[in-house]
Amino acid sequence: MQLISLPVSEQLILTLAALILFTSFLLLAQTRLVTLIHTFALQGGLLFLTTVLVAIASGRHHLLISAALTLGLKVFFIPWQLRLLVVRLDIRREVEVVGNASLIMIGAGALTLFSYYVALPIRELSLLSTRNTIAISLAVILIGMLMIITRRKAVTQVIGFMSMENGLMFAAVAATHGMPMVVELGVALDVLVAAILFGIFFFHIRSEFGSLDVDRLNRLNEVDR
Amino acid sequence: MNGWVIAIIQTALMAAGAPFLTGWVKWVKCKLQCRQGPPPWQPYRDLAKLFRKEVVISDKASVIFRISPYLIFSVTALAGSIVPLLAVGLPTSAIADVIVLVGFFALARFFLALAGMDIGTAFGGMGSSREVTISSLAEPAMLLAVFTLAMTVSSTNLATMIYRLLDFPFQLYPSFIFAGLGLLLVAVAECGRIPVDNPATHLELTMVHEAMILEYSGRHLALMEWAAMLKLMIYGVLIANLFVPWGVALEYTAYDFAVAMVTITAKLLVLGIVLAVSETSLAKMRLFRVPQFLGLAFILSLLGMLSHVILEVR
Numbered sequence: 001m002q003l004i005s006l007p008v009s010e011q012l013i014l015t016l017a018a019l020i021l022f023t024s025f026l027l028l029a030q031t032r033l034v035t036l037i038h039t040f041a042l043q044g045g046l047l048f049l050t051t052v053l054v055a056i057a058s059g060r061h062h063l064l065i066s067a068a069l070t071l072g073l074k075v076f077f078i079p080w081q082l083r084l085l086v087v088r089l090d091i092r093r094e095v096e097v098v099g100n101a102s103l104i105m106i107g108a109g110a111l112t113l114f115s116y117y118v119a120l121p122i123r124e125l126s127l128l129s130t131r132n133t134i135a136i137s138l139a140v141i142l143i144g145m146l147m148i149i150t151r152r153k154a155v156t157q158v159i160g161f162m163s164m165e166n167g168l169m170f171a172a173v174a175a176t177h178g179m180p181m182v183v184e185l186g187v188a189l190d191v192l193v194a195a196i197l198f199g200i201f202f203f204h205i206r207s208e209f210g211s212l213d214v215d216r217l218n219r220l221n222e223v224d225r
Numbered sequence: 226m227n228g229w230v231i232a233i234i235q236t237a238l239m240a241a242g243a244p245f246l247t248g249w250v251k252w253v254k255c256k257l258q259c260r261q262g263p264p265p266w267q268p269y270r271d272l273a274k275l276f277r278k279e280v281v282i283s284d285k286a287s288v289i290f291r292i293s294p295y296l297i298f299s300v301t302a303l304a305g306s307i308v309p310l311l312a313v314g315l316p317t318s319a320i321a322d323v324i325v326l327v328g329f330f331a332l333a334r335f336f337l338a339l340a341g342m343d344i345g346t347a348f349g350g351m352g353s354s355r356e357v358t359i360s361s362l363a364e365p366a367m368l369l370a371v372f373t374l375a376m377t378v379s380s381t382n383l384a385t386m387i388y389r390l391l392d393f394p395f396q397l398y399p400s401f402i403f404a405g406l407g408l409l410l411v412a413v414a415e416c417g418r419i420p421v422d423n424p425a426t427h428l429e430l431t432m433v434h435e436a437m438i439l440e441y442s443g444r445h446l447a448l449m450e451w452a453a454m455l456k457l458m459i460y461g462v463l464i465a466n467l468f469v470p471w472g473v474a475l476e477y478t479a480y481d482f483a484v485a486m487v488t489i490t491a492k493l494l495v496l497g498i499v500l501a502v503s504e505t506s507l508a509k510m511r512l513f514r515v516p517q518f519l520g521l522a523f524i525l526s527l528l529g530m531l532s533h534v535i536l537e538v539r
Binding site for chain 2: 008011012014015017018019021022025029101102105109112113116132133135136
């Protein structure tokens with residue numbers, strides 16, 4: 001077992017990877033909106049810690065800028081913005097019914113296994129000792145997608161989307177020591193714009209359909225009336 | 226034969242300490258809820274009182290009802306002898322591994338459920354059916370959590386596990402976080418604590434363990450209660466010594482034993498406080514939500530296993 005020979009920082013990164021996967025499962029299982037947003041912020045916080053650790057351990061200090069962006073956007077700004085939206089739309093107390101929760105959780109477990117097998121050949125290409133995290137980040141992305149599929153409320157779908165983005169970011173940071181700065185700035189800007197746009201869309205969906213349940217978008221208005 | 230003597234003393238210590246742990250949890254809980262509360266040694270008095278009392282048995286009771294308390298207590302005590310309380314490498318732990326431990330618990334539970342149904346009262350059958358439902362969901366989660374540990378140290382023997390873990394005392398294992406959390410949830414369910422069952426109540430609609438032993442009295446009841454306390458103790462020692470293994474005696478010297486005694490007492494007292502805090506802050510959940518709770522335990526153990534395979538094996 002070679003785990004023992006790893007330096008402490010890399011052991012910590014592996015532990016953080018496991019915790020990020022765990023928060024993904026929590027996001028999938030959580031039905032209360034405000035707690036969901038807090039869990040999302042927690043995932044962002046773990047991502048921030050990972051980025052700082054990688055930056056210090058590998059000596060690539062431009063990653064600290066990326067870490068600061070993560071902290072500012074994913075831990076504070078987006079959760080705050082989402083929370084504000086939830087308060088304004090007055091859906092703070094709503095509980096989303098998730099059909100067959102245990103089946104979805106087992107599905108998430110299966111997705112994790114699947115991403116492990118998919119990532120097996122990829123990790124041969126990397127020389128870093130933290131390359132095993134590729135499977136974890138792939139699993140986080142797939143679980144985010146599963147969350148978008150299984151949830152019906154627009155807000156939770158947006159959180160699923162954002163957690164997919166967290167998974168991508170984590171893959172970039174932990175498995176390859178970060179992307180070029182330009183790309184990272186672009187992604188951060190994208191996420192920021194997306195968060196604001198989603199907010200505007202929520203209000204539009206709500207005023208058109210009287211609910212944030214996206215299933216209603218499937219119905220033709222003319223036919224129903 | 227030195228090892229056997231130590232093993233017997235260790236098992237006796239475990240049985241003797243179990244009521245104190247239960248009393249300690251109750252006492253801390255009372256303090257947290259601003260109540261006076263019985264002193265931590267109250268369970269000893271209760272047990273002594275019950276042992277002195279006369280046994281009343283229904284004339285419909287079969288032999289299973291009579292032998293069950295003795296059988297359950299001795300099987301639980303045997304299970305306790307496997308778990309390293311103070312020292313590792315004792316002959317008792319060489320005989321049986323952690324799968325046998327789960328098997329002992331299952332055997333005790335089987336007779337407990339039979340004894341609950343034996344007299345034919347409504348409550349007994351209800352309690353038995355609930356107990357079996359809960360344990361059938363808890364057992365796979367427990368086995369998965371234990372297998373995660375077993376895969377890390379490539380052994381299912383508890384003593385070997387602790388040996389290997391103490392070889393690298395400051396090693397971070399991501400999978401242990403999940404296995405530990407899963408095992409904690411399973412322990413809460415199996416020992417019948419809040420939020421799964423409430424040991425302090427005899428309310429008809431909610432009780433599980435209390436419903437099964439409702440017909441017992443006198444020394445039979447004392448043995449049943451003592452076995453339940455011992456089970457809590459075993460789970461406590463299992464969690465404390467597997468996930469925080471420091472302080473366990475590796476050599477049989479007086480100094481090592483003293484250190485082991487102090488550390489395990491401290492660990493168990495802390496664990497008792499954690500249990501009391503969680504019991505104070507949580508409400509008992511509806512019976513139909515227990516599968517969800519144990520599903521979480523199962524998912525946690527599964528995640529532990531997955532993160533072991535993905536992150537730790539290379």
